[in-house]
Amino acid sequence: MEILLLFGTIGMPELLIILLILLLLFGAAKLPQLGGALGKTIKNFKKEMKEESSEKPSLKCPKCQTDIEEDVNFCPKCGEKLK
16 A cells, blocks of 8 residues: 555556666667567466466266366266266
8 A cells, every 4th residue: 555655556647767768778660569579468467367267177977087078977988876
């Protein structure tokens, strides 16, 4: 909380100063490349987070280690009772 009070919020004048500093450091030709790289990085990060959360843990038959669906009572390969 103290850090927030120290820095406050970033407004338009502050953003313009940051952009000017970036322009001086990297030059006008590099800024679009930096923005594109940052955009791709964020897009890939969001994609990986979405894939990770949508993955379901795979269930395996204790006897033959075949991947099985969650709602079956018997293994389709070996016939082992699962529940």
